Amino acid sequence: MRDARAPVRGGWVLLSLLVVVVVVPMVWGFSLAFRSNEEIARIGGLSLHTFIPVRPTLDNFTRFFTAVSFGRVLTITVFVCLSVTVASLFINSLAAFAFARMKFAGRNLLFAVVVATMILPIEILIVPLYRVVKDVGLMNSLASLVVPFAASGFGIFFMRQFFSGVPRELDEAARIDGCGAARFFFRILLPLARTPLVTLGLIVFLQQWDSFLVPVTFISRTENMVLQVAINNLYAHIYVNDVALLAAGMVIGALPVIVVFLFTQRYYIAGITTTGIKG
């Protein structure tokens, strides 16, 4: 027993150190949002006020809200995230159901292609995707952020895993009752899939909230800017070196996902550990 304890006690040092390394930068960074730029310029050395504002202010938030026309940016961001989430849950489930429970010529080949697309990171495809989006006339529109992501190999694979696990007897019972495939899917299977749908929905939503490469490449019009791009542009082009203002943007960009995470941890972590896909 003594053997087993020693490394664990040493372990607590590392685990506590990691708490400090994880939490301290965030506390410090978010504290910038509640300080004036004058105060930030005078930071230096190490004291309690390295982390707690001397004169706390909400001024940066009011400035941020007007600087980015926040109402509009937030509406657009939420609209894009929700659209992708709803569309992809529906379209992916539909395909996953057919792949899991129906028999048709070419099924295995099509499914193999769908699964193979999972290894393709968007970063590698961004150049030709830009051209395709331009060719179909979606450039600079919100649809360019939604339509290309309304289905994904991962989403189909994830839902198919669940649908394949539902007992076959259900199909049989439905067939005897004269229930067609469509009704069976919408009335019986989808309600059963609430947990995987919530998990997948959460993954997709948070992925979209985090999305940066695609909107920064496809959207140059200010009217259609999403939050992450607005945060970047504010600092990179408009209020250069206004650290306090940007810090307010950081808090606003991070807070919703932190709240969502705290309330849905169980689904979120279950999703990660079963799929290995980052939110």
Place this chain on the structure above:
Amino acid sequence: MSSSRRLEGPRIQPYLFVAPALLVIGVFVVWPLAELFYLSLCRANILGRTRFTGLDNFLAVFTSLDFANSVRATVIFMVVVVIAQSTLALVVALLVESETKAMGALRTLYFLPVVIPFVVASFLWKFIYDPDVGLINSVLQALHLPRAGFLADPSQALGSLIAACIWKAWAFFTMIFLSGLKEIPRELYECAAIEGASSAQRVRYVTLPLLRRVLLFVIVVTTMDSVARVFTPVFVMTQGGPRGVTDLLVYYDWRTAFRVGDIGFASAVAVFMFVFVLLINLVQLRIGRERDA
């Protein structure tokens, strides 16, 4: 027999079910992939004029000093992140697992960097590294140590970028390891303990061999991530600088296409990345299959 047990409906029905998904994936994944290969063989600019030039772009890519520099930075980034991050994630998973009560609270805290948007995390670290107002320099100053340039210093920028990226992602892989550890039967540890194995020996001879599959998965995902999922931090923190030391492939590819406008050259770079990603996945398949046999 199996066909009689299938759901009934018109023959065309399955195709209607998969059509929307296949349409989206076809137009926005498969077609772009084909176009990527085509563009890599063309002289093409962002305005849309393309002319077939065969392997010229690849010749240009492989003789480009900027490309060589980018590959070098990417390889360093990849090797350091794979080794350091996987080790950290594994060690923490082993420690947390043995203290399950505290795990809930720790997990929540450790996970915050994974959850916050990458743009936010990147700006956060940009400020932490700031030569004037940054947190680390404040600490160094308080300890009467010389200030450091971090992202502004060519000899420190890549290391600083790596540290920030590990800070963001390590806990994710700890979760993966933890789920792998849960699969290992308790009895094996008890047996080992009865046989008089120390806890270090138990980790070495019970845990690690049974965790090999998860370890492989983590290494493959980390390798892929460190090649592909690093656009945002580079874009926000360094824009590839100073002096190109953080010009990782994804960012190099993107700026060649959208800042310089040379889509043909950028596509050749992307094809290079694609081949790499494909090889990594084939290796995983291969090793995974060997294990199954």
